[in-house]
Amino acid sequence: MLNLARFHGGLHLPNNKELSNQAPLRQASIPKKLVYPLMQRQGVTVDPKIQVGERVLRGQVIAYSDHPLATPVHAASSGVIEAIEERLIPHPSGMADLCIVIATDGLDESLVTQGVADFRSQDPASIRTAIKNAGIVGLGGAAFPTSIKLNPGPQRKLDTLLLNGAECEPYITCDDCLMQNQPESVLVGAQILLHSLHIERCIVAIEDHMKRAYARLTQVVAALNDPRIIVVQVPAIYPTGGEKQLIKVVTGKETPSGGIPADIGVLCVNVGTASAVYDAVCNGKPLTERVITVTGRGVKEPQNRYVRIGTPISELIEQCGGYTEHVERLIMGGPMMGFALPDDEIAVVKATNCILAGTAADINTGKQAMPCIRCGDCAKACPVDLLPQQLYWHSRAGNLDKCKEFSLFDCIECGCCEVVCPSHIPLVQYYRSAKSKVIAKAKEAEKAAVAKRRHDMHLERKAKEQAEKAERARLKKEALAKVKQANAEKEGVTQ
Amino acid sequence: MKFSTALSPHVQPVNSVTRVMFEVIVALVPGVIALVWFFGLGVLINVVLAVITALMAESLVLLVRGRPVWVSLKDLSAVVTAVLLAISLPAIAPWWVTVTGILFAIVIAKHLYGGLGYNPFNPAMVGYVFLLVSFPLPMTSWPAVAGLGTMTLNFQDIAQLIFFERIPENADYDALTMATPLDALKTQLSLQKTVLEAQSGAVFGYLAGKGWEWVSLAYLLGGLWLMVRKIINWHIPVGLILGISVISGICYLIDAQLYAPPVFHLFAGATMLGAFFIATDPVTAATTVKGRLIYGMMIGVLVYIIRVWGGYPDAVAFSVLLANLAAPALDYFTKPRVFGHRA
Numbered sequence: 001m002l003n004l005a006r007f008h009g010g011l012h013l014p015n016n017k018e019l020s021n022q023a024p025l026r027q028a029s030i031p032k033k034l035v036y037p038l039m040q041r042q043g044v045t046v047d048p049k050i051q052v053g054e055r056v057l058r059g060q061v062i063a064y065s066d067h068p069l070a071t072p073v074h075a076a077s078s079g080v081i082e083a084i085e086e087r088l089i090p091h092p093s094g095m096a097d098l099c100i101v102i103a104t105d106g107l108d109e110s111l112v113t114q115g116v117a118d119f120r121s122q123d124p125a126s127i128r129t130a131i132k133n134a135g136i137v138g139l140g141g142a143a144f145p146t147s148i149k150l151n152p153g154p155q156r157k158l159d160t161l162l163l164n165g166a167e168c169e170p171y172i173t174c175d176d177c178l179m180q181n182q183p184e185s186v187l188v189g190a191q192i193l194l195h196s197l198h199i200e201r202c203i204v205a206i207e208d209h210m211k212r213a214y215a216r217l218t219q220v221v222a223a224l225n226d227p228r229i230i231v232v233q234v235p236a237i238y239p240t241g242g243e244k245q246l247i248k249v250v251t252g253k254e255t256p257s258g259g260i261p262a263d264i265g266v267l268c269v270n271v272g273t274a275s276a277v278y279d280a281v282c283n284g285k286p287l288t289e290r291v292i293t294v295t296g297r298g299v300k301e302p303q304n305r306y307v308r309i310g311t312p313i314s315e316l317i318e319q320c321g322g323y324t325e326h327v328e329r330l331i332m333g334g335p336m337m338g339f340a341l342p343d344d345e346i347a348v349v350k351a352t353n354c355i356l357a358g359t360a361a362d363i364n365t366g367k368q369a370m371p372c373i374r375c376g377d378c379a380k381a382c383p384v385d386l387l388p389q390q391l392y393w394h395s396r397a398g399n400l401d402k403c404k405e406f407s408l409f410d411c412i413e414c415g416c417c418e419v420v421c422p423s424h425i426p427l428v429q430y431y432r433s434a435k436s437k438v439i440a441k442a443k444e445a446e447k448a449a450v451a452k453r454r455h456d457m458h459l460e461r462k463a464k465e466q467a468e469k470a471e472r473a474r475l476k477k478e479a480l481a482k483v484k485q486a487n488a489e490k491e492g493v494t495q
Numbered sequence: 496m497k498f499s500t501a502l503s504p505h506v507q508p509v510n511s512v513t514r515v516m517f518e519v520i521v522a523l524v525p526g527v528i529a530l531v532w533f534f535g536l537g538v539l540i541n542v543v544l545a546v547i548t549a550l551m552a553e554s555l556v557l558l559v560r561g562r563p564v565w566v567s568l569k570d571l572s573a574v575v576t577a578v579l580l581a582i583s584l585p586a587i588a589p590w591w592v593t594v595t596g597i598l599f600a601i602v603i604a605k606h607l608y609g610g611l612g613y614n615p616f617n618p619a620m621v622g623y624v625f626l627l628v629s630f631p632l633p634m635t636s637w638p639a640v641a642g643l644g645t646m647t648l649n650f651q652d653i654a655q656l657i658f659f660e661r662i663p664e665n666a667d668y669d670a671l672t673m674a675t676p677l678d679a680l681k682t683q684l685s686l687q688k689t690v691l692e693a694q695s696g697a698v699f700g701y702l703a704g705k706g707w708e709w710v711s712l713a714y715l716l717g718g719l720w721l722m723v724r725k726i727i728n729w730h731i732p733v734g735l736i737l738g739i740s741v742i743s744g745i746c747y748l749i750d751a752q753l754y755a756p757p758v759f760h761l762f763a764g765a766t767m768l769g770a771f772f773i774a775t776d777p778v779t780a781a782t783t784v785k786g787r788l789i790y791g792m793m794i795g796v797l798v799y800i801i802r803v804w805g806g807y808p809d810a811v812a813f814s815v816l817l818a819n820l821a822a823p824a825l826d827y828f829t830k831p832r833v834f835g836h837r838a
């Protein structure tokens with residue numbers, strides 16, 4: 001058994017998981033349209049590799065870029081490229097951007113692909129390539145390209161693979177459901193990762209209320225007869241599913257501020273990601289679908305479904321019986337860290353783990369904020385051991401240096417402080433805006449530095465030119481003087 | 496379909512200022528009952544008078560400041576201030592003492608510094624100290640503990656005393672009032688008596704004085720309930736009790752003739768009220784865990800020092816105000832180590 005540690009703070013939240021973890025995992029039907037944003041994350045955009053009007057097959061790459069943080073986009077079903085146009089994309093700011101739109105034809109024809117029979121015969125580099133080509137990103141919500149994570153560089157020595165199945169956000173059950181229904185693909189995925197990383201230890205961490213997933217996983221581990229893998233149940237304290245928090249709980253180690261888990265020898269991967277790795281390596285299947293929880297009291301039949309990435313949420317909701325009349329807010333992700341969507345025509349992306357249709361009774365509809373009474377409850381709840389109240393104070397005053405002194409950038413925006421604040425202060429908003437101000441300021445400073453450098457160089461060049469000109473003039477003058485002198489001497493001689 | 500958006504977190508807040516304040520008021524009920532039991536119905540008159548004055552003063556100031564009135568009244572913070580001050584006053588204090596004290600607490604100590612959340616000093620204690628230094632006589636005239644006085648007062652007598660300062664016929668003021676145990680001890684010690692001799696006097700009960708010890712126990716009960724309800728943390732009360740116990744214990748060990756035992760200091764005067772209800776006022780206390788422990792201990796030690804060597808018999812109010820001054824510094828020097836940062 002593993003000795004579990006614990007992190008400071010955190011919250012026991014009512015989790016509402018029973019809404020969606022009872023129904024069986026089902027396949028969602030092919031939507032009429034599939035929509036793929038070209039922007040993958042801040043500053044990373046992929047280029048369309050198809051023409052409007054072209055027919056594509058399931059599994060075909062439709063967009064790609066050479067950017068190191070970009071992953072290829074594959075069509076999730078066969079159909080015709082209908083448009084490349086601006087549409088609302090899933091983004092906290094509710095922005096629109098270019099998207100590829102496929103009108104599906106219902107035939108669902110796939111490219112013929114093949115996996116490898118035995119992953120153990122593959123070298124790590126080719127496994128990484130397979131993962132990269134399959135377009136796999138972290139399915140826990142951060143959507144960071146997995147192939148990059150698998151290559152932490154020679155100076156970092158990994159010793160532990162941590163499979164994150166601690167779905168700590170209330171309502172979300174997609175990982176739980178996946179582990180119950182497909183424990184093999186998750187665990188073989190883990191074996192592939194162990195193989196490609198040359199490490200000997202894998203911990204699968206799930207929350208202690210996932211009894212069925214635990215039973216299934218331990219059963220399969222026993223059948224695989226792989227002593228490298230252990231399954232542990234961790235206490236359900238939000239945000240245990242946060243990467244750094246989970247690592248602390250199972251290994252007792254803290255990821256250094258500003259560092260990554262690999263710095264302390266850990267690679268943390270979501271269980272869904274491991275399953276996708278299995279599909280990519282053993283079946284040659286790119287990432288075109290994932291399990292998504294559709295839940296909340298705002299939808300009639302909450303459940304988990306295998307959903308094709310690119311499916312508009314409206315179609316997904318329809319397949320789950322439609323909205324109830326009390327639906328108030330549509331959230332992508334969990335209620336603690338997810339973001340509210342302005343419109344259900346937005347399509348799911350690889351990072352979408354949950355669509356939550358909340359009713360007014362369940363969600364925070366905005367309470368009147370009162371002055372901070374310095375109760376310190378926020379500090380008690382903060383899993384990072386920050387002083388949220390001081391951060392609030394300084395970010396409100398626009399005192400960015402003080403914010404940095406109080407470790408603003410260590411804030412993971414988990415929302416614990418805000419949920420416990422008796423004064424209902426929108427604390428996380430203040431931190432977000434302070435962070436963006438600091439970043440904007442840094443960018444500006446950088447810009448100014450570049451401009452100054454340019455200006456300095458310009459001055460230098462000018463000075464140099466002038467010096468050269470002066471030098472030339474001097475030389476010319478000297479030469480002239482010499483000539484004159486020579487002439488004079490000559491004249492002197494002749495006289 | 497279109498939806499309105501909002502930023503995360505989307506879950507309902509789990510607490511509110513109103514609830515916190517309300518629970519504090521509820522937790523004070525046993526203490527108030529004990530006070531009424533031993534010192535008469537004047538306590539209730541004080542409380543009602545204080546609450547009405549506080550709500551009116553709060554409304555008026557908010558109107559003048561152009562702030563929404565109802566939202567702030569609803570937070571009940573003014574009510575808590577009023578009750579805390581009212582139960583610290585002698586149960587027969589004239590009405591104008593109560594009213595002046597509340598006005599000073601709400602208008603000057605609270606709103607002049609920016610209102611709820613911004614005041615550096617505990618408003619109730621500012622009000623108390625203001626009264627104590629301005630009107631020492633009515634502030635130290637406690638009615639005799641029930642059963643110890645030479646006469647019992649009915650409600651009418653008390654109301655007459657409070658509103659018209661009219662003493663009941665065939666009674667004199669001295670017969671109505673009585674020194675508190677802390678007062679009595681101080682006087683006796685100054686008369687070269689020993690602690691033991693002093694404690695044989697009628698005002699001293701089992702722990703710390705007839706009546707007073709029960710009131711303290713009632714506050715302790717309410718305080719423990721607040722801890723169970725997670726309205727207050729244990730750090731400040733425990734720190735305070737520890738502080739006062741340690742210093743009084745040391746002195747007691749050195750000379751038991753001269754210094755009262757720790758249990759006396761814990762259950763006499765306003766120690767328990769201070770530990771659980773006054774020092775724990777979040778607005779004016781330290782906020783970090785370590786800071787709160789130190790803050791509590793500081794108050795405990797100060798209470799003892801002022802009681803024993805200072806000019807006032809009870810010292811909770813002064814000690815809290817002095818510690819209020821130190822709270823920002825305590826917070827600054829007790830910042831916790833942030834996750835992932837080296838110690």
Ligand code: SF4
Nearest residue numbers: 372373375376378421
């Ligand atoms: S929880 Fe809210 S009221 Fe309490 S200290 Fe933190 S910010 Fe202030």
Ligand code: SF4
Nearest residue numbers: 382411412414415417
């Ligand atoms: S949002 Fe930031 S400050 Fe608030 S509890 Fe989470 S990490 Fe701490």
